[in-house]
Amino acid sequence: MGQQDAQQVCLNGHQITDSYHHSPDFRQRHCSQCGAETIHKCQVCGTEIRGDYHVDGFISFGDSTPVPTNCEGCGAQFPWTKKKQELIQASTDPSGDGFKLLEHICSRFHLVAKQLRSRHADRNSLLVADEYDVQDLLHALLRLHFDDIRPEEWTPSYAGSSSRVDFLLKEEQIIVEVKKTRESLKARHVGEQLIVDIERYRAHPDCKRLICFVYDPDGWVSNPRGLESDLNRKDEDLEVKVLIVPKGH
Structure with a gap:
């Protein structure tokens, strides 16, 4: 049997850990890269951000879980998605x-x-x-x-x-x-x-x-x-x- 974990991500989109519950020592209140606050749940509906899937007795050496753009619970954009869209618009539009x-x-x-x-x-x-x-x-x-x-x-x-x-x-x-x-x-x-x-x-x-x-x-x-x-x-x-x-x- 396995267990679905959550991932912790900073508001700028940097992944902190995809094993929020399984490895609590990896949690951070603020991102060590940019200093932004971190979340592990959707700020709109409270659904946890899907992380790694742990199987008892197995150790995963694969890539970390991708950081999603939208909440799978309510469909709302995560803060980092909106920031990236605003940046693209501001950097490509002379009137931005x-x-x-x-x-x-x-x-x-x-x-x-x-x-x-x-x-x-x-x-x-x-x-x-x-x-x-x-x-x-x-x-x-x-x-x-x-x-x-x-x-x-x-x-x-x-x-x-x-x-x-x-x-x-x-x-x-x-x-x-x-x-x-x-x-x-x-x-x-x-x-x-x-x-x-x-x-x-x-x-x-x-x-x-x-x-x-x-x-x-x-x-x-x-x-x-x-x-x-x-x-x-x-x-x-x-x-x-x-x-x-x-x-x-």
Whole structure:
């Protein structure tokens, strides 16, 4: 006799384990690749995501169970399916939503940074050690999809001083602010800086939407979703999206 198991998948579609019940030690609350939350049931109807089929007395050495696109219980799309469709539309349609595309690039930044550490024959690579490294790598990734990228654009004066934005996507009217956490720049200080940045960028004539990308590979932000929720907003004159990546700590 056998037993049908469930699989655990992160919201970005990375499989954690296809033996959720049989091997509970493999479970993860957050994905070790991208930091996203994980699920093992449909968020609409609660049906478990079909995993491996275990037969008593047999050990399977085959491939893992494929990650499905839709729930077999109610037919609803899983979150990773919808995200892939939105990304394809945004990347192929010139009139698509550049904001969603930017969110996707930032959400997968940590995967790219990790991949660059491992090169053939231990060749030199880009190690993301500080905020300038984050800016350089993100700038290169933005080049894949955006033509008019203006780094270090001046902002109008706010509270008696002005500063430079990290990136302005002029055609899309989007500003990208980049930060990298460190021992002296943890959640409270990041939040304080972003509050000031948001009010400053509100006065920029080409800023209708703002993405604040906070790269936190060492987990200095203990409650990333809470900080994001506190700072995200959508007003008549400005939409703000804070992305703290990764969230696996």
